[in-house]
Amino acid sequence: xxxxxxxxxxxxxxxxxxxxxxxxxxxxxxxxxxxxxxxxxxxxxxxxxxxxxxxxxxxxxxxxxxxxxxxxxxxxxxxxxxxxxxxxxxxxxxxxxxxxxxxxxxxxxxxxxxxxxxxxxxxxxxxxxxxxxxxxxxxxxxxxxxxxxxxxxxxxxxxxxxxxxxxxxxxxxxxxxxxxxxxxxxxxxxxxxxxxxxxxxxxxxxxxxxxxx
Amino acid sequence: xxxxxxxxxxxxxxxxxxxxxxxxxxxxxxxxxxxxxxxxxxxxxxxxxxxxxxxxxxxxxxxxxxxxxxxxxxxxxxxxxxxxxxxxxxxxxxxxxxxxxxxxxxxxxxxxxxxxxxxxxxxxxxxxxxxxxxxxxxxxxxxxxxxxxxxxxxxxxxxxxxxxxxxxxxxxxxxxxxxxxxxxxxxxxxxxxxxxxxxxxxxxxxxxxxxxxxxxxxxxxxxxxxxxxxxxxxxxxxxxxxxxxxxxxxxxxxxxxxxxxxxxxxxxxxxxxxxxxxxxxxxxxxxxxxxxxxxxxxxxxxxxxxxxxxxxxxxxxxxxxxxxxxxxxxxxxxxxxxxxxxxxxxxxxxxxxxxxxxxxxxxxxxxxxxxxxxxxxxxxxxxxxxxxxxxxxxxxxxxxxxxxxxxxxxxxxxxxxxxxxxxxx
Numbered sequence: 001x002x003x004x005x006x007x008x009x010x011x012x013x014x015x016x017x018x019x020x021x022x023x024x025x026x027x028x029x030x031x032x033x034x035x036x037x038x039x040x041x042x043x044x045x046x047x048x049x050x051x052x053x054x055x056x057x058x059x060x061x062x063x064x065x066x067x068x069x070x071x072x073x074x075x076x077x078x079x080x081x082x083x084x085x086x087x088x089x090x091x092x093x094x095x096x097x098x099x100x101x102x103x104x105x106x107x108x109x110x111x112x113x114x115x116x117x118x119x120x121x122x123x124x125x126x127x128x129x130x131x132x133x134x135x136x137x138x139x140x141x142x143x144x145x146x147x148x149x150x151x152x153x154x155x156x157x158x159x160x161x162x163x164x165x166x167x168x169x170x171x172x173x174x175x176x177x178x179x180x181x182x183x184x185x186x187x188x189x190x191x192x193x194x195x196x197x198x199x200x201x202x203x204x205x206x207x208x209x210x211x212x213x
Numbered sequence: 214x215x216x217x218x219x220x221x222x223x224x225x226x227x228x229x230x231x232x233x234x235x236x237x238x239x240x241x242x243x244x245x246x247x248x249x250x251x252x253x254x255x256x257x258x259x260x261x262x263x264x265x266x267x268x269x270x271x272x273x274x275x276x277x278x279x280x281x282x283x284x285x286x287x288x289x290x291x292x293x294x295x296x297x298x299x300x301x302x303x304x305x306x307x308x309x310x311x312x313x314x315x316x317x318x319x320x321x322x323x324x325x326x327x328x329x330x331x332x333x334x335x336x337x338x339x340x341x342x343x344x345x346x347x348x349x350x351x352x353x354x355x356x357x358x359x360x361x362x363x364x365x366x367x368x369x370x371x372x373x374x375x376x377x378x379x380x381x382x383x384x385x386x387x388x389x390x391x392x393x394x395x396x397x398x399x400x401x402x403x404x405x406x407x408x409x410x411x412x413x414x415x416x417x418x419x420x421x422x423x424x425x426x427x428x429x430x431x432x433x434x435x436x437x438x439x440x441x442x443x444x445x446x447x448x449x450x451x452x453x454x455x456x457x458x459x460x461x462x463x464x465x466x467x468x469x470x471x472x473x474x475x476x477x478x479x480x481x482x483x484x485x486x487x488x489x490x491x492x493x494x495x496x497x498x499x500x501x502x503x504x505x506x507x508x509x510x511x512x513x514x515x516x517x518x519x520x521x522x523x524x525x526x527x528x529x530x531x532x533x534x535x536x537x538x539x540x541x542x543x544x545x546x547x548x549x550x551x552x553x554x555x556x557x558x559x560x561x562x563x564x565x566x567x568x569x570x571x572x573x574x575x576x577x578x579x580x581x582x583x584x585x586x587x588x589x590x591x592x593x594x595x596x597x598x599x600x601x602x603x604x605x606x607x608x609x610x611x612x613x614x615x616x617x618x619x620x621x622x623x624x625x626x627x628x629x630x631x632x633x634x635x636x637x638x
Binding site: 013014015016018019033035036037038039043044045046048050051052066113114115117118119129130133134135136137138139144160162163164165166167169170171 | 250251252253254256258264265318367370371374375403440441442443452454455470471472474475485488490495496497499500535540543545546
């Protein structure tokens with residue numbers, strides 16, 4: 001018997017086409033690493049230097065546009081507040097240039113919620129969610145750190161302390177001082193309830209801290 | 214006099230309590246563990262791993278015998294200044310970083326409890342076996358997965374095609390045996406047969422062609438809209454590139470509840486939300502050296518980038534090697550977008566444009582980021598003007614301008630939010 005007749009050519013051709021169609025569909029799988037089709041990529045990926053772009057130099061090297069700034073560059077608001085050579089023990093002498101007000105305290109609270117709460121916890125007891133994963137939780141503000149001076153709080157935020165990393169690079173000077181105000185509230189040293197009118201600038205509690213030392 | 218007596222009594226009581234603790238060594242060690250965790254574990258590990266301070270494995274064999282360790286914990290500064298040889302040696306070994314003074318923070322009894330705990334060390338952990346079990350189970354289920362339905366269809370088609378061709382072959386061979394006359398017709402090549410059939414059904418073929426053409430055009434038109442768009446609304450799938458480090462937003466922002474702004478800290482100050490620099494990673498990962506899923510493997514990549522040696526706890530500038538993160542949300546170069554404008558002034562949530570990042574293991578684009586999408590949002594979103602200091606002046610002006618009119622909503626497009634030059638310049 002003829003093999004050509006046994007396997008019908010027409011049926012075979014039709015099934016081949018169907019097979020190719022479905023195989024084509026299955027091969028259109030996702031390539032998550034590909035951003036998709038870009039018509040005229042120059043419109044999407046600039047040749048000019050933009051912060052997060054990579055660019056190719058004349059010599060063919062691939063470089064990131066984000067570079068280390070020229071040495072001595074100071075970002076706006078990041079002027080060093082701590083004199084060179086000052087150690088943690090000398091930090092008691094630092095004074096908060098921002099006078100206390102409920103407004104400042106509120107701003108400090110907002111900053112605390114973004115930058116501190118995951119380790120230090122809502123009330124500063126050192127019970128944040130990340131603290132449980134640290135080798136040791138941070139001490140409580142109203143416990144072991146109750147008598148920490150504003151200068152030392154500021155110094156610790158800026159340069160880090162023990163397991164805590166330095167936050168002087170991601171918070172500018174004013175923000176760190178505002179945070180210091182809020183940390184002092186959590187310490188519980190500000191025994192007077194927060195004044196509602198801003199005219200009553202509270203300088204007394206700060207003096208009180210100094211007396212306690 | 215009475216005061217003195219009561220103080221004496223109190224001291225006696227304290228002494229009794231302390232000696233009681235001393236006699237029950239186990240209770241003291243357990244107590245010491247708690248005190249250690251509270252006061253020392255921030256800087257010292259019980260292994261030989263160096264955190265801020267040196268690891269304390271075998272510390273009792275290292276330090277001088279006698280009250281040295283007690284004095285050191287109490288006031289290390291004093292001990293160094295007294296010229297103690299071993300104290301100064303330790304200071305030098307740790308790059309002149311001093312240990313906190315605990316005099317006045319914890320009592321002598323507490324220090325004894327800590328030393329008792331240091332002598333005994335930790336009991337071996339027992340939970341390791343179960344954790345490995347659960348991970349292998351997970352891998353197994355992952356490998357099983359689900360079979361793509363398309364493959365099933367493919368298999369069915371193949372089987373059907375084979376069946377049909379065999380059946381037809383059988384039928385033809387039977388008919389060819391019975392009717393010799395029809396053999397001529399059967400011998401016709403396939404293509405000629407089709408051509409003859411097509412010639413007989415011209416109208417049908419024409420309609421089919423037109424329908425196919427229209428479907429094709431529609432498909433082309435649709436796919437043109439996908440050019441340069443990294444998100445498909447139909448499948449809810451977006452650009453999801455594999456990053457150099459298996460960083461999980463779900464773990465960091467979801468489970469650990471770290472605010473988005475902690476890492477993307479320029480979002481309120483700058484046009485860019487900012488990809489965090491390695492020092493932001495190191496704020497936590499200096500101390501947290503193993504992850505829940507990949508262990509030390511992925512976190513080691515941070516150390517490699519930062520030039521950090523976890524064994525000695527020191528950084529090396531020459532070993533720094535930046536992480537090349539892949540940007541997920543790309544806008545074309547010819548459009549200007551500013552994060553601080555939308556977040557600080559516009560009071561928009563991160564999730565509005567970026568989706569529920571807190572549940573994403575790998576960051577994925579969840580909005581099309583096309584111009585239609587921008588304009589749509591600007592037409593729908595009401596301006597948060599009340600109590601927004603940025604708009605105080607404009608609010609007063611607009612109130613005056615539209616005094617007579619009854620305006621229910623004031624959307625972004627009403628104050629020039631869809632002007633071309635707002636974004637394209």
